[in-house]
Amino acid sequence: MNTWSLALRNVWRNTRRTAVTVMAVALSCAGLMLFGGYVSWAHIAGEVHAVMLSGHLQLFKEGFEEKGAGNPAAHALPNYEELRQLLVSDPVIGPRIELVTGQLLVQGMVSHAATQTSSTFAGIGALAGDIERVIRWNPYGLTEARDIPANRHLFATGPELADEDPEGITIGEGLARVLGIPPGDQAGANRPSLELMSLPPAGGLPNMVSASVRHTSIRAMEDLDNRLVVLPLALASELMFPGEPLHVTSVQLLLKRTADLPAVQQRIAELDARHHLGIEQRNCWEMNPNNVRSVGMLDMFFIFAFCIVAVVLVFTIYNTMMMGIVERTRETGAIRAMGVTRAGVIAMFVREGVVIGILGGGLGVVLGLVAAWCVNSSMILYTPPYYNVQAKLEIFCMRPPSIILASFLGCFIVAVVGAFFPARRASRMEIAEALRH
Amino acid sequence: MPSIPSPPLVQVIDAHKEYVLGHRTVHALRGLSLDIPPGGFVVMQGPSGSGKTTLLNLIGCIDRPTSGRVLVSGQDTGVLADAALSAFRARKLGFVFQNFNLIPVLTAVENVEYPLRILGVAAAEARRRALAMLEEVGLAEETGQRPAELSGGQCQRVAIARALVARPELVVADEPTANLDSENGSMIIRTMRAMRDRAGTTFVISTHDPEVSAQADQRWQLRDGHLCAS
Numbered sequence: 001m002n003t004w005s006l007a008l009r010n011v012w013r014n015t016r017r018t019a020v021t022v023m024a025v026a027l028s029c030a031g032l033m034l035f036g037g038y039v040s041w042a043h044i045a046g047e048v049h050a051v052m053l054s055g056h057l058q059l060f061k062e063g064f065e066e067k068g069a070g071n072p073a074a075h076a077l078p079n080y081e082e083l084r085q086l087l088v089s090d091p092v093i094g095p096r097i098e099l100v101t102g103q104l105l106v107q108g109m110v111s112h113a114a115t116q117t118s119s120t121f122a123g124i125g126a127l128a129g130d131i132e133r134v135i136r137w138n139p140y141g142l143t144e145a146r147d148i149p150a151n152r153h154l155f156a157t158g159p160e161l162a163d164e165d166p167e168g169i170t171i172g173e174g175l176a177r178v179l180g181i182p183p184g185d186q187a188g189a190n191r192p193s194l195e196l197m198s199l200p201p202a203g204g205l206p207n208m209v210s211a212s213v214r215h216t217s218i219r220a221m222e223d224l225d226n227r228l229v230v231l232p233l234a235l236a237s238e239l240m241f242p243g244e245p246l247h248v249t250s251v252q253l254l255l256k257r258t259a260d261l262p263a264v265q266q267r268i269a270e271l272d273a274r275h276h277l278g279i280e281q282r283n284c285w286e287m288n289p290n291n292v293r294s295v296g297m298l299d300m301f302f303i304f305a306f307c308i309v310a311v312v313l314v315f316t317i318y319n320t321m322m323m324g325i326v327e328r329t330r331e332t333g334a335i336r337a338m339g340v341t342r343a344g345v346i347a348m349f350v351r352e353g354v355v356i357g358i359l360g361g362g363l364g365v366v367l368g369l370v371a372a373w374c375v376n377s378s379m380i381l382y383t384p385p386y387y388n389v390q391a392k393l394e395i396f397c398m399r400p401p402s403i404i405l406a407s408f409l410g411c412f413i414v415a416v417v418g419a420f421f422p423a424r425r426a427s428r429m430e431i432a433e434a435l436r437h
Numbered sequence: 438m439p440s441i442p443s444p445p446l447v448q449v450i451d452a453h454k455e456y457v458l459g460h461r462t463v464h465a466l467r468g469l470s471l472d473i474p475p476g477g478f479v480v481m482q483g484p485s486g487s488g489k490t491t492l493l494n495l496i497g498c499i500d501r502p503t504s505g506r507v508l509v510s511g512q513d514t515g516v517l518a519d520a521a522l523s524a525f526r527a528r529k530l531g532f533v534f535q536n537f538n539l540i541p542v543l544t545a546v547e548n549v550e551y552p553l554r555i556l557g558v559a560a561a562e563a564r565r566r567a568l569a570m571l572e573e574v575g576l577a578e579e580t581g582q583r584p585a586e587l588s589g590g591q592c593q594r595v596a597i598a599r600a601l602v603a604r605p606e607l608v609v610a611d612e613p614t615a616n617l618d619s620e621n622g623s624m625i626i627r628t629m630r631a632m633r634d635r636a637g638t639t640f641v642i643s644t645h646d647p648e649v650s651a652q653a654d655q656r657w658q659l660r661d662g663h664l665c666a667s
Contacts, residue, residue, distance in 0.1 A: 002560070009542035334538035337499050338599075339527025339555045341520050431499040432491075435534065 025360020125236020317418025353419020
């Protein structure tokens, strides 16, 4: 007989009561794992969505953030190619880069003569192959909104831009609705023809280019999708800077790992200071603050839920242990008489809390994993905040595995704390009084 | 040449014990003094409320007098802090209770080895000594039984084995036969006497049972917290 064997046997004296308590710990642990796994998914989904919208990092001409919103093309980067070469060849940044590309942000009016409709638009002039790599960035294997059957008709099935289609553009699903264009891929011969009009930054009369819609598509943000036009960089440049060489308003960086972002940003700041590049940088979180706010809110919910679970669990364990202690008052007096110290009594009852914590936490991990597998295997759809497409509910308990460990340890520690206070009370009983019980 | 008398194992010196019950103070012991020699088989008698159990609690170091002193084996137990007193009880004292107070989730042998484990005796040695002690009290066949599977007499013999296994100098037994029939009660008293004769352990027993009193070397009569006869 050792102390742990005794604790195990004491725990199972009242099988039903212990089973209920262990189940309470297990369900708490499983609940924390599921919620933690969901919050983890939200963090990853928020990251993927932010990167998909804007890359990891964009470099603008200095002053763009303050003055460029109304007329982005007026703040085009004069040294795009030089900047690109500098980044790619840098020993710190180069190995961390997946893609460096240029973008020209434009805005203006778009009209559809066939339906006599028009609207304002926010355009992204991009290189055909590069934009596909950005909007398909998904190193975590998330179920993408475009892969969900209920959403499939909202996304372009082919590439949004193509080098062999210099006038082919893709427009947001919301804008398509305004312009009377049906969603989805547009048939080759009857592609809707649009006129894009904008004021060149050099001044003068508005410039206009013609384009035809290849696809309607969606970026899963209502505000953006109601105004989005994705057009070839050359076409955007022609609209804003007719007859001039290619211009870009930002250099977009896609990194191999998001974790490298701080190091890359620091290095770019050093390069800017050394080479007087005259740039400012904005990362994906700064450009998509709603994603940060959403997951921040979920983090707070998680902390709140954990506190509630912890309080309920402490009282459950306290209650169970107190009942056991009252039932074993005389026995406790007897072992104290035999020479067990107060600390020994505390240790004995806390050990029982440890056993309950381990059994409950272990069972909770198994239950949590099974429940997460069930959720992930089913197609439960919902629309997250700020989204305008449905997403699949996914639970990422294993990403990172510390979610399992934290849920287990959280419940385990709460169980031990719940056992400690009754144990301390038991240790303070007067022996003679306990024996009279 | 006259022999030098051995010092008493237990000395109770002018012990008072008061309990406060609401607004009332109960005087359980009123300036009681006595000496118990080593190797004695001493019985405390008296009606309910006379102070027998209180006196046994003081002698057993599980309670402290309101005033006065209790010395066991020459140690003034009043000066020991709680942890030191626990260690003192583990080394010097054994207890037999009216309700046995065995640990129900442990087998007979595990109950008997429990005091040895408190003292830090290695598991194998504790098991060997516990089995030997159970054999001495006639329970060699019941070592693996739990208390719920034993009769009252068997439980009390396990309790005696548990009280004696660490070879204490003093065993305090509070009405050890009260919950037993006369046959089992006699057997328990015979067992305790045999243990006293074999190991020289001092027994202090409180009882109402005349058969137990008849076996005593020394009898103390208590009434209203006073020692009135011996």
